[in-house]
Amino acid sequence: MAVNRMVPIRIARRGLVYYSSVCGRASVCGFPGVQSLIHSYQILGNDLNPSPSVFRPFHTSLWRREHAGHSSEIVEVNQNTEFVSNSSTKVVEMSQNGSENRHKFHRVVLTGGPSGGKTTGQTRLSTFFENLGWKVYRAPESAYSYLSGGVIFQELTKEQAFILQEDIIKTMMIVEDTFTHLAETRTCNVLLICDRGTMDGSAYISREDWEKMKEKNLWNDVDLRDNRYNQVIHMVSASKGAEAFYTCDGHKTRKENFETARKIDTITADAWVGHPYYDVIDNSTDFEGKISRMIAAVCVRVGIDLGDRLAPNSVKRKFLVSGMADDEQFPHYQEFHVVHDYLVTPSRKMQARLRKRGQRGTWTYTHTIRRPEINDQSVELRMPISEKDYEILLAQRDEQHYTVFKVRRCFLWNNQYFQLDMYQVVHTLICWSLMLLETFTTQKNVPELPGFLKVEREVTTESKYSMFNLSQKSLYAQDPEEGSPSKQ
16 A cells, blocks of 8 residues: 655653644645655754665654555654655755755744743753753743733733734744844854744634734744744643642733633643644643753754753762863863852742853853742742843842852763863852762762763762852851861
């Protein structure tokens, strides 16, 4: 029986969740037959070095083989499976102007319901890929600009709401296209994180108005949903399965109750159904696990294998380092200057800090709040902020803590992701020459560590090596010989 097409099927923890027909539509991929399949793998970001006639997918996956007469079977595809092309065309990533570019450009939408972890997720995802040497752009949420500027959606007439939603989508497109144009001339891998996407607008107006809007602007669902983004990730609202953690604190434009939050989450998720690479990150794990699953989903799509760093049960391990080899013996690494300041908080059980992180004179700023434990779980909220906001918040610096300066070196070794923090001079020299190596792993025993580092011992459970304690003015003596943790 003739085979018409092969369609990728994503496997989640709870079984088959959806399949995509993108590989069967030449109008989407621009290539017929198997070349369409190869192009879909290219969007995933997998290893694209096929011979003139053979393409080997990098990851094991399942495909639905559809036959004439609508029958189908499930086929496992692994590294030994070959797809033979009918031509010798070399498949490479192309920019929108048609030029070749060997560097990856991945556009991902982070969407979801209220209090789903989207804001923290953006920051964590951005930091993760920057540490790998990627250039990361973040397209801000267009609706937030209007709503934080005085617009109250509930006060609008139906006609006004239509006009506003139309303008929000147009603004979104302009911002995204600007970042895309910048990425087309890239000399490195680029990740564009979109805070919501064009289809989110359909969740806030009636179906009739949405169809009218598309007709007026000559839009269609395939272009708005499928062709515009490489991947969509929906962060499920905490109102669904993590009710104890649901909050609108810190969000100027969000005041939804549980019922409203659940409804918004559902209609937002439904708006993206049909995208070929759609991942839903639920609340089946704790918050840290949720963020890790989100980052892992992006890594899978772009073909990054980081061992078990992002496994649901991985934990942070910390090691004291007393020496290291010359830079020439290191694998490829990215190095950043990092400045931490702790802020005054209303409760002793709450921590708040600012982070200034830069490379070659360009800085990013993050505001982190660690909330008290709820159900034996501590939650950290991380928010990207502007330089101006950073300077304003810095006035709330806690005088009980010193500013922490360190150089962070991020690298991959044996498929394991490491961060080496080299503490710099602080006011009392407490952290002078202190070096701490961090990694995430599922191993219970000490994992294999880089041989080019002299590791003294594991200090994961030693609280004195937490940055919060290292920065406390009252914890150590002024004499570095007596106060430095490396001397104890």
